[in-house]
Amino acid sequence: AQTVTQSQPEMSVQEAETVTLSCTYDTSENNYYLFWYKQPPSRQMILVIRQEAYKQQNATENRFSVNFQKAAKSFSLKISDSQLGDTAMYFCAFMSGAGSYQLTFGKGTKLSVIP
């Protein structure tokens, strides 16, 4: 079974600064997907970014980027130019193979952006 570990229960960052959230995972598979989801106080689960394991290039979505280290089984999320609206819980998640659609989540990191 896969496991996902987020070692930072809480973090804070000044508005406009950069912050990195950590995630490690354990799997014996070679083909998989990794995700970061954002959960604001509204409770909605919002997909932030996705990384395919077979792609060496790190995924980027506007101010959000990842550092995917396959050999180290590490998948960190970098948020640049932090905004107040980035305040939320962030969950790292693992999906094995194509078509499985079963996500394994980490316990989350609570991020607070300070004005």
Added chain:
Amino acid sequence: NAGVTQTPKFQVLKTGQSMTLQCAQDMNHEYMSWYRQDPGMGLRLIHYSVGAGITDQGEVPNGYNVSRSTTEDFPLRLLSAAPSQTSVYFCATGRNEKLFFGSGTQLSVL
């Protein structure tokens, strides 16, 4: 185009009562699933379905039943609610190796 719709948004039950959490999607996705979220935890998979008439168990299926008679609907049934089932429940659909979540149902069992 509503995406994934969950009803109700909030519910309070007494121990032993039964209820059904509704999930409907208008995206024509074959894959649907139910997760629960407990304090300090990530989401955990309860049941999932890869198409109408096909369902299977996830990580924490005990106490829950599902059925999938249409592509659009995937209800989650609690036959005899227990306080341990107090949680936030999310329905999700999947396509192109991405999951799309509903807004959740907060359930309290007293």
